[in-house]
Amino acid sequence: MLIRYKKAFEKIAMGLLSFMPNEKDIKKLTETIQSYENDENWVLYLWKKNDEYVGIVGLVVDNNTATIQHVSVVPSYRGEGVAKEMLQEVAELGQYKHVRATDETREFVQKCIQCNEEKADEN
Numbered sequence: 001m002l003i004r005y006k007k008a009f010e011k012i013a014m015g016l017l018s019f020m021p022n023e024k025d026i027k028k029l030t031e032t033i034q035s036y037e038n039d040e041n042w043v044l045y046l047w048k049k050n051d052e053y054v055g056i057v058g059l060v061v062d063n064n065t066a067t068i069q070h071v072s073v074v075p076s077y078r079g080e081g082v083a084k085e086m087l088q089e090v091a092e093l094g095q096y097k098h099v100r101a102t103d104e105t106r107e108f109v110q111k112c113i114q115c116n117e118e119k120a121d122e123n
Helices: 007-017 026-038 082-092 106-122
Strands: 002-004 042-049 052-062 065-073 098-101
Touching: 002 082, 007 026, 007 042, 007 052, 007 065, 026 042, 042 065, 042 082, 052 082, 065 082, 065 106, 082 098, 082 106, 098 106
Parallel strands: 065 098
Antiparallel strands: 002 042, 042 052, 052 065
């Protein structure tokens, strides 16, 4: 289930974001979290599964377009479709006419979307 970020989730969010390759440095991580807290165009969602926060997806919103700039899943939950579910739910929020990826997230996002399409073809 997607849950909108709030300040109370700061440590959890920083831990989840730290799995992103470009978010390893604590200074960079702190700056990223501050952007999500202070910039109304930066939107962060945590993914809760079985009472645990296991994923995170961060967007930059411009008009009706959401650009996925962060997507991360706790290593022990990888391969279980968590990222696919997160991205699907973001698309289904209905708040964004277009959802796209950055250069950094594109390959992963396309892989998730392709898996969703293959799953739909099987049904």
